[in-house]
Amino acid sequence: MSDDLTQLTIKEASRLLRLGSISSADLVTAHVQRIERVDPKVKAFLRFTPEVWERQANEADRRIREGTAPPLAGIPLAVKDVLCVRGVETTAGSKILGGFKPPYTATAVQRLFDAGALMIGVTNCDEFAMGSSTENSGYFPTHNPWDLDRVPGGSSGGSAAAVASGEAIIGLGTDTGGSIRQPAALCGVVGMKPTYGRVSRYGLIAFASSLDQIGPFTRSVDDAAIVLSLMAGFDPLDATSSNRAPMEVLNNFGGGVSGMRLGVPREYYDVKGIEPGVKAAIDAALLILRRQGAEIVDVSLPHTDYGLAAYYIIAPAECSSNLARYDGVRFGMSDDDAPNITEQYTQVRRKGFGAEVRRRIMLGTYALSTGYYDAFYLKAQKVRTLIKRDFDAAFEKCDAIVSATSPTVAFPIGSKTQDPLSMYLCDVLTLGGNLAGLPGISVPCGTSDGLPVGLQVLGPQWGENLVLRVARAYEQASEIHAEVADVV
């Protein structure tokens, strides 16, 4: 019984809760028991928040009894460690923020709390969301629930693994270059990155401000749509958030793909290093979509090769500035013995930041420096414009773009940590969507060697409904659903 309760979608759990078959206390208990059994192996969570979920579960049960339950009443939620929650230690996976308890809650999280979700805990991630494997966490690596010797992807690996291993029904992640979609693919769950500006970034500990977006991990496309529609919408605290109606993400998303044109970018289809098993899974997915009445068209994103380089200049440049505030003066790690301020900065930042974070701060600082700005940062911004134009041109020929989410399935822990460049290549199919600010989703599309493969759908700006529509049509027709791993 209790394991069954940890395999539900939002829709299924809500039905049981509303029918009175279970209480949210039952649902939480089932998840806690599941966590006790599997999390010592998966290590998806950094911290648990019983003081939060107990209060929220009581409130959910009360409102369910009164018949005034909000849409997510009683649904267990796992929150990535970069999203601030009032009074809950939030560290961005970094030692430098050890002990930091924000006095505010991220808008997106607050909106899910207001919708009745209950927070199970804080999930592991690559430090400051910089990484594609969750191995860069300042605390410990997270393991892939399908094969504990492999990575869950990253940077939102903890939230993806939590949903994939039955530890939460919703996971929240952030996606700067693929950090939701790639771990969703590697863990076999649904993961969605909204259009830049769709969800408020207030309370999201910034990695790269012009690229970061918050999105959900779920076990179905419907669930992703529900969570996104509840998080979306203008926030007066985020000047980059859009005032478009949050519910427009749901417009006609059940309409199927018949008559839709789906573009397959040849640069993505034949991307260097794509595994044959991944390619086979994508071919099978394309066949299913074609059978549903979609027209598969060939499109081109000619500047794809430059995207990776541009991304690894723009994102570090912004991070070098965003991370300047970690100086040990006002919060987090400090060094009381430092003889002067320079030494304090040096010691705190050397001890507090991991190698990858320091590498990116240095890359970004260099790219913005006098004499290098034009050659690096400015040029990267120009490439970014070209990439946006590539997508604009592609969307004249198709309604949405489909591809693999990741060129590979989950790789063994430790296999890429000594080679940053090979790790950076994990994002090659996803980061274009961030540079262009587009909505994208990854849905499970079978396996390769027993490991999950993800199908990525990208849409034009504000085209979440199209992305969800294609993903949902595929999910329905393929009968491939996100499953909960046994964890052995």
Next chain:
Amino acid sequence: MSSSWEVVIGMEVHVQPKTRSKMFCGCSIAELNDPPNTHVCEVCLGLPGVLPVINRAAVEAGLKTALALKCEIPQHTKFDRKNYMYPDLPKGYQISQYDLPMSINGSLDVDERRVRIRRVHLEEDTGKLVHAGDKLHKAWESFVDLNRAGVPLMEIVSEPDLRSAEEARDYAMELQTLLRTIGASNADMEKGQMRAEPNISIRRAGSNELGVKTELKNINSFRALYRAIGYEVERQKKLLEDGGAVVQETRGWSEPEQRTFSQRSKEFAEDYRYFPEPDLPPLELERAWIEELRAGLPELPSVRRARLLEQLPARQVAVIGGDRYLADLYETTVAKGAPASSTANWIVNEVAPTGKLPSPDYLYELMQMLQQGNVTRDQAREVQMESIETGRSPAEIVAEHGFTQVSDEAELRVLAEAVIDANPKAAADYRSGKKQAMQALMADLRKRAPQANPKVANELLLKLLA
């Protein structure tokens, strides 16, 4: 020798616009002596995950200032990050404007000189450090007060068009008058609402090349501005005349020592790594808003001053035309029918020094009483003070104090005779031709009867002594 040098000065002036809240968050603006860190929130503390939101009132003040300085306002403007780490800068970067400022290419006329304005842009202030011991690097303990962190600032940058310490000071004063007139800022230097940083270089008269410049900081008054530039010009002259060279650097002004000292030379200049602030979308300034602000600007000080000069002497215009509120008071009171020259005289001598403004209605009433000889000047001053304090009308106060002046000749004749009787020596002196003896007689008369109309009493004494 020294007459062969030409002084070249450009000014960077930081002004705090009049707003209720900070530049990018809702925190209220602290008063000078508020306890440290009492006007702070997660945004201006630079906590993780927070975002800035632009204060519309600050943009409005910036636009009004730019318009009053005849600047061009481009369609697009944006904010940039200026990156450097210092404990008074919570985010490790200052949000400022770099290559697309909100306004460019204006001018301000100061006396006969037209000073070109390069740009007016918006940014945020930093916090304040208090050290136990010497400066930051040598202090054994330092305290950070972030009340000022995130307070809006307008930076007004001039071209190097000023040619003396006096011109630079007059430029700053004219700017203050302008900012107060349009209501953009109180621009009080002592309160740090206006900070002037002159860039100074000298060159041989007739040369078109600019010399090496130094930038002066820590200037807290117009007087300090004048003196600091004077000191710096002499320092540079001496250096060059002795065969040395000026080093490009930032120098501080020490008020107690009355000298400038080296703070930071260009060799150690920071690379600020400016780049567009990704947390704020580019600002599209609506033309309609700009035109509305332009139309709403009050008459600018230079225009008003020209008009006042047609009625009043330059000495009085310097005071009245330098303050929008004094000028408004003058013009409204005169429009009610008060005499121009005595009203101006009263405002210059009895209103301006007090810093407190009577209402035009009450000032008109007071001017009437003075003109009709109903109160003495001393009494009028007292009445004005009480009226401002209590809000009551001068007529009421005069009636209550029995101040009303006695001008009745029959009544005053008795008094005048008594004064002559009581001062036989003074009376005799006057009669023998010592005209100044009249002063002693008048003084005694005023002592006996303060409410006596001095003009009538004086005439009576003259008549009686004739």
